[in-house]
Amino acid sequence: MALIAVISGAAVCAALLNLDLDATNKFTREFRVFGANVVVSAPQTGDAAGTMDVGEIERIEQLRSPQIVGIAPYLYLSAEAQAGENKAAVIVTGTWFDAAQQMNSSWKVDGNWVSGRENRTDCMVGEQVAARLGLVPSHSVKVQYAGREAVLRVVGVITAGSSEDSQIFIALPLAQELGGLGARASLVQISVRGSAPEVENVIGRLTLALPGLQVRPLHQLAEAEGRLLERIRGLLFATVVLILALTSLGVLAAMAGLALERRGDVGLMKALGGSVQKIMRFFMAEATVIGFVGGTIGFAIGMLLSQWIGQRVFSVSITPHLIVLPATLALMVLVSLAGALPLRLLGRVRPSEILRGE
Amino acid sequence: MMAALVQVEDISKTYAGLRALDSVSFEVLAGEWIAIMGPSGSGKTTLINILGGLDRPTGGCAIVDSVDVGTLGERELTRYRAEKIGFVFQQFHLVPYLSALENVMLAQYFHSIADEAEAAEALKRVGLSERLNHLPSQLSGGEQQRVALARALINHPKIILADEPTGNLDEANERIVLELLQELHQAGHTILLVTHSAEIGRMADRRIELAHGRLMQIVANVT
Numbered sequence: 001m002a003l004i005a006v007i008s009g010a011a012v013c014a015a016l017l018n019l020d021l022d023a024t025n026k027f028t029r030e031f032r033v034f035g036a037n038v039v040v041s042a043p044q045t046g047d048a049a050g051t052m053d054v055g056e057i058e059r060i061e062q063l064r065s066p067q068i069v070g071i072a073p074y075l076y077l078s079a080e081a082q083a084g085e086n087k088a089a090v091i092v093t094g095t096w097f098d099a100a101q102q103m104n105s106s107w108k109v110d111g112n113w114v115s116g117r118e119n120r121t122d123c124m125v126g127e128q129v130a131a132r133l134g135l136v137p138s139h140s141v142k143v144q145y146a147g148r149e150a151v152l153r154v155v156g157v158i159t160a161g162s163s164e165d166s167q168i169f170i171a172l173p174l175a176q177e178l179g180g181l182g183a184r185a186s187l188v189q190i191s192v193r194g195s196a197p198e199v200e201n202v203i204g205r206l207t208l209a210l211p212g213l214q215v216r217p218l219h220q221l222a223e224a225e226g227r228l229l230e231r232i233r234g235l236l237f238a239t240v241v242l243i244l245a246l247t248s249l250g251v252l253a254a255m256a257g258l259a260l261e262r263r264g265d266v267g268l269m270k271a272l273g274g275s276v277q278k279i280m281r282f283f284m285a286e287a288t289v290i291g292f293v294g295g296t297i298g299f300a301i302g303m304l305l306s307q308w309i310g311q312r313v314f315s316v317s318i319t320p321h322l323i324v325l326p327a328t329l330a331l332m333v334l335v336s337l338a339g340a341l342p343l344r345l346l347g348r349v350r351p352s353e354i355l356r357g358e
Numbered sequence: 359m360m361a362a363l364v365q366v367e368d369i370s371k372t373y374a375g376l377r378a379l380d381s382v383s384f385e386v387l388a389g390e391w392i393a394i395m396g397p398s399g400s401g402k403t404t405l406i407n408i409l410g411g412l413d414r415p416t417g418g419c420a421i422v423d424s425v426d427v428g429t430l431g432e433r434e435l436t437r438y439r440a441e442k443i444g445f446v447f448q449q450f451h452l453v454p455y456l457s458a459l460e461n462v463m464l465a466q467y468f469h470s471i472a473d474e475a476e477a478a479e480a481l482k483r484v485g486l487s488e489r490l491n492h493l494p495s496q497l498s499g500g501e502q503q504r505v506a507l508a509r510a511l512i513n514h515p516k517i518i519l520a521d522e523p524t525g526n527l528d529e530a531n532e533r534i535v536l537e538l539l540q541e542l543h544q545a546g547h548t549i550l551l552v553t554h555s556a557e558i559g560r561m562a563d564r565r566i567e568l569a570h571g572r573l574m575q576i577v578a579n580v581t
Contacts, residue, residue, distance in 0.1 A: 265454075268453065269464070271412055271445060272464065272509070273436055273437070273439040273441070273469060273513075274440070274464075274468040278468055282467075351412050352407050352412040352413045
């Protein structure tokens with residue numbers, strides 16, 4: 001019974017500790033499907049938003065580290081769009097579609113993404129633009145800006161649940177031609193993986209490397225991520241504490257039952273000259289073995305459990321962390337030793353009574 | 359004259375008003391085999407328990423190897439049992455989840471430190487070299503009692519206290535255990551053995567006969 005209690009406790013503790021270790025890494029990676037969390041832009045010039053040279057994007061690319069998982073430039077033009085008789089003022093956004101797709105995998109797309117950074121024939125439209133202009137994939141739309149125009153085929157309709165739903169997305173070089181701006185962009189969105197301090201660290205490095213540009217976090221998203229992460233980790237920690245308490249009670253109950261069963265053995269051991277200390281050491285050694293064996297089996301089950309929880313609850317794949325093994329073993333041995341303490345009560349057993357069968 | 363290893367002087371034991379032992383006195387020399395006999399309730403086991411430090415007398419004193427057992431504290435009694443006494447019980451009293459070897463090593467552990475080779479040698483001496491790793495449930499009654507004998511002898515006790523050691527054995531196993539006890543006696547061990555059997559009683563050097571807690575007679579057997 002004690003072994004079963006320890007195995008169950010160890011399995012849940014190991015699973016949750018493993019989830020906790022992987023939480024920051026995996027969950028922040030998952031958060032990145034909701035888009036960028038850092039923006040680099042030129043400072044405002046007068047009333048108009050400034051633009052930055054594409055050369056700056058290359059410098060950002062050179063600063064790419066494992067934590068920077070996506071870089072996408074955006075050029076915004078306040079243009080006019082026409083499809084048949086329907087006309088509307090829209091924001092035309094030039095970007096690198098491959099990077100935008102990678103950083104915004106939460107967007108729903110009816111149709112396809114535009115392929116190729118230099119594509120000058122296709123575009124994607126936000127769902128509100130599509131509704132206003134009556135567009136579906138394969139329709140054509142004419143975009144006009146400052147006397148320049150381009151007729152593009154709609155290959156996909158985007159549902160982002162945000163301002164992107166009212167935009168038309170075209171390739172960055174085409175937007176630059178329409179805007180007559182040369183190789184410039186309004187801003188660069190960067191997706192940085194990691195905890196809040198890690199993101200702050202990347203922002204610091206970018207700020208140092210890009211003098212004259214503004215590097216800022218998308219606070220709303222970053223803070224919400226941080227809060228959610230903190231809550232998840234807090235929940236995991238509280239659950240581990242609760243499971244440890246329940247496991248201790250389980251082991252305590254099992255050991256108390258065992259103590260009653262072992263009353264006869266303790267009486268015999270005392271008759272053979274066993275001191276209470278040596279008899280306790282004997283049972284403590286047994287409790288340690290129970291903790292060790294139960295902890296090891298529980299760890300293996302816990303790793304499978306953390307995989308299952310990761311997939312079913314958080315939809316992420318959880319990596320087993322070997323550091324969880326010594327932590328689980330230490331916790332389970334401690335719990336087992338604590339659970340074995342009631343066996344001290346057996347010190348009062350009188351051997352002559354036990355041997356008489358009382 | 360050889361000094362007595364055991365001196366029992368006017369010893370009494372009362373349980374809840376019932377007198378289990380009443381002013382019993384005798385001496386045992388080192389190397390003697392004493393049979394303690396008498397009907398059920400005559401105080402045989404009580405006497406053995408007092409000499410083994412499992413019970414305390416309510417009157418008189420029991421001196422074993424110059425130690426007055428009745429005056430010892432709990433810790434001293436524990437050491438006394440570990441160092442001076444080897445118990446053999448009618449019910450064998452082996453720890454059921456330990457192997458034969460581990461049961462013998464347990465007594466070593468309580469005495470000082472466990473020595474597997476020495477424990478295995480002790481089991482070999484009682485003819486159990488092939489049964490070292492068997493659990494008590496995998497051994498016959500006679501084999502279990504031989505494990506108990508090996509356990510009793512492993513710490514080289516001053517006295518072997520055997521409470522009806524053949525009471526639960528068939529004839530063949532009884533013979534094996536008695537032969538082992540005879541060998542121990544011939545090797546110089548002091549044995550106090552409780553028995554109902556007149557035949558076993560006659561194997562001893564002397565018989566101490568009790569009735570209603572009183573010493574009725576001490577009979578020296580003629581060999």
